[in-house]
Amino acid sequence: MSEKSYLEALNLAITEEMRRDEGVMIFGEDVGGVKGGVFGVTKGLAEEFGDQRVFNSPLGESEIAGLAVGLGVMGHHAIAEFQFADYILPAVNQIMSEATKMRYKSAGDWISPIVMRTPYGGGVRGGFYHSQSTEKIFAGQPGLRIVTPSTVYDAKGMLKSAIRSEDPVLFYEHKKLYRSIKDDIPDVDYTVPLDKANVIEHGDDVTVIAYGMMLQFVLNAAEELKDDFSIEVVDLRSLYPIDKDTVLEAIRKTGKVLLVTEDAKEGSVMNNVSAIIAEEALFDLDAPIKILAGPDSPSMPYAKSLEDAFLVNQADVTKSIRELAEF
Amino acid sequence: MSELIIKMPPLGESVTEATVSQWMVKPGDHVKKYDPILEAISDKVVTEIPSNDDGVIEELLVNENDVVPIGTDILKMTTEGAVGSVPVAKVETRTTESQNSPSFKATGRFSPAVLKVAGERNIDLSSVSGTGKDGRITRKDVLNYQPKETPIISSQPAQLASEPVIRSTPVLELNNNDAVTKAGPVRKMIAQNMLKSIHEIPQAWTMIEVDVTGLVKLRNSLKNEFKEQNEFKLSYFPFFVKAVSSALRNNPKLNSSWQNDEIIQHKDINISIAVATDDALFVPVIKHADRLSITGIAAEVSRLANCVKTNTLKGSDNEGGTITVNNTGSFGSIESMGIINYPQAAILQVESIRKELSVLDDDTFGIRNKVNLCLTLDHRILDGLAAGKFLNEVKANLEAIDQNTNIY
Known part of the structure; x- marks a missing residue:
């Protein structure tokens, strides 16, 4: 065991996989050379694996995704990085029309065993272009898996699983978590399944489902409220498809559910979760499904005061859990 | 502060009226x-009605x-701190709020989970108090609900006879040595149910x-070991209950009831058994x-x-309960006429097992264990033929019991 940050855990996952499989390559804007990415996730990789396997791409997301798709068809477990999740939009066609449907449209002759990593989320004063949660754009496209790790342990284990996946994975990393959470994780090679939500805390008063930065708030709130209420905390992990079984089982334990996302509520991943619960677990509900989410406003503002007002915060989460527990 | 009218609170789903059994307070009493x-008393339970407030x-x-x-006004009280009287109209508006138990205060609505759990556990939500927001009953409240210990009279459907309990005119002159005891609420309920059954059902x-020699041998060979392995004794009675419930599967007519000119054939086989105490008779299921x-039955x-x-x-x-099996043999009876446990279709009395000198199939003599089974039936639902078929199947089930019969 050794203590790693979320970012170091991701770096470790890529390093270990590149050592294990020579076909793994990584590229994106500022990924290569001594810089190793704007956040430093790929730091040291070019030095160890050379610029044939770790390299910079032009500022063109469509090209980054297209290159990954092509390398995938050639049999590489390629890792593409989009510098910010806000920049992913030019790549939508390559992702949705090519990577996602490769296995399906070729009846399994060609596949797309690639990972597309991208940092998302606010709270870093990044303004419009560096703060958004864009996962909802892809959530709901069969053939494409969207996951996000929300703990240090999962950061390493899930990225390794994603790299080994024979089908495309859109891998969202919360940029606020990069350096803000640290944990002791095993030094050995381990993986974490991509399709299973994770029940982190067990309880029978309220079930709270979250991912990303919001999960940290939920865990803090559960700790703060532990003398009054027992809270079931679920890390969603897979944003699409949703792990229905785990979600429903967790709901049935308490009958009360709070869903937390920092994304704007309408059309969010949590709306999908809510629909599943409403459809499958109505008769187990003891309270209306509650979704705590960002405002339905075009994007994360830049000014500190406005960013604070926009983001769901610790107090909001604690208050919502308490209200639901007391309902 | 003012006068408070207490109303008869809801005593359960489908209970529309209740009998005032006994006042526990009198005018002038201080209550909390x-x-x-x-x-x-409703016909399900005897319930103590609590005061809604402190007062006199x-x-x-x-x-x-x-x-x-x-919902009838049953009691007028002055709540603590009252000064003078308050116009009646005002009293009424005040009291509507407090007429129900706190659980009804919230919205009068229950969540799907609450209704589901209450349904599964047969819990009457009017007796559950809510700990949720504004007194709402939460799923946890229902899960944690423990029914109050109230004597329960019978398994009759929730339908209270509208006439007061019938009291017969005394036909014997009282003499000085006679002890007079007022019939308690439980006794009165028993009286009422018995009368209802006799009045309504042509019985x-x-x-x-039945030759139960095999059953007696089996039970005697198992009883000591059984007592050591379990916390209860192995009596003959569970064998009879088993034989009856098996026979009911092929004779569903016996497992039915007559309600409002409809014959309802029950899918579940739930057997009421009579359990007597010194002064009352209970029919748990x-x-x-x-x-x-x-x-399992034992x-x-x-x-x-x-x-x-x-x-x-x-x-x-x-x-x-869908049919009753009564262990009259336990107090030595060899023949009896049960009164149907209203509104069921039949009651079976299991009499004493006795030894008898019998002529066997091969025309030799032998000592056999015999028992009488007495069946009272609702002649509106059943005829002799159906009853006979059923009894013969019960008989066959019992006579088939031998050393190889598995009791587990």
Whole structure:
């Protein structure tokens, strides 16, 4: 065991996989050379694996995704990085029309065993272009898996699983978590399944489902409220498809559910979760499904005061859990 | 602060009226909130009605033995700190708020989860108090609900006779040595149910004799070991309950009831068993007896009998009975005419097992164990033929028991 940050855990996952499989390559804007990415996730990789396997791409997301798709068809477990999740939009066609449907449209002759990593989320004063949660754009496209790790342990284990996946994975990393959470994780090679939500805390008063930065708030709130209420905390992990079984089982334990996302509520991943619960677990509900989410406003503002007002915060989460527990 | 009218609170789903059994307070008494003020009877339970507030009892508005609709004003009291009297209209508006138990305060709505759990556990939500927002009943409240210990009278459907309990005119002159005891609420309920059964149901009677030599041998060979392995004894009775529930599967007509000119054939086989105490008779129910082994039935019989003894029978233990099996043999009876447990279609009396010198199939003599089974049937639903078929199947089931019969 050794203590790693979320970012170091991701770096470790890529390093270990590149050592294990020579076909793994990584590229994106500022990924290569001594810089190793704007956040430093790929730091040291070019030095160890050379610029044939770790390299910079032009500022063109469509090209980054297209290159990954092509390398995938050639049999590489390629890792593409989009510098910010806000920049992913030019790549939508390559992702949705090519990577996602490769296995399906070729009846399994060609596949797309690639990972597309991208940092998302606010709270870093990044303004419009560096703060958004864009996962909802892809959530709901069969053939494409969207996951996000929300703990240090999962950061390493899930990225390794994603790299080994024979089908495309859109891998969202919360940029606020990069350096803000640290944990002791095993030094050995381990993986974490991509399709299973994770029940982190067990309880029978309220079930709270979250991912990303919001999960940290939920865990803090559960700790703060532990003398009054027992809270079931679920890390969603897979944003699409949703792990229905785990979600429903967790709901049935308490009958009360709070869903937390920092994304704007309408059309969010949590709306999908809510629909599943409403459809499958109505008769187990003891309270209306509650979704705590960002405002339905075009994007994360830049000014500190406005960013604070926009983001769901610790107090909001604690208050919502308490209200639901007391309902 | 002012006058408060207490109303007869809801006593359960489908209960529309209740009998005022016994006042526990009189005018002038000081009571605290939740102190019992009245013992009321619906045909499911005897319930103590609590006071809604601290105060002094002013007037009892209904008399003992009155049958009153739910929601009737039953008592007037002055709440603590009252100065003078307050116009009646104002009193009324104040009291509508507090007429119900706190659980109804919230919205009068229950969540799907609450209704589901209450349905599964047969819990009457009007008796559950809510800990949620504004007194809402939460799923956890229902999960944690423990029924109050109230004597429960019978497993009859929730339908209270609107006439007061019938009191017969005395035909014997009282003499000085006679002890007079007022019939308690439980005794009165028994009287009422017996009368209802006799008045409404044309009851016919039949009896068969069964050779239970195999059963007696089996039970005697197992009983000591059984007693050591279990916390209860293996009596003959569970074997009879098992034989009846198996026979009911092929004779569903016996497992039915006559209600409002409709014959309802019940899918579940729930056997009411009569359990007597010194002064009352209870009819708790073995649910789904057809799914239980003989040991399973024995365990249930033992549990229910213990609950009767300790007065801890729950409402659900008394509900849903579809036919009654009565162990009259336990007190030595060899022949009896049961009164049907209304509104069921039949009651079977299991009499004493006795030794008898019999002529066997091969025309030799032998000592056999014999028992009489006496069946009272609702002649509206059943005829002799159906009853005979059923009894013969029960007989066959019992006579098939031998050393190889598995009781587990």
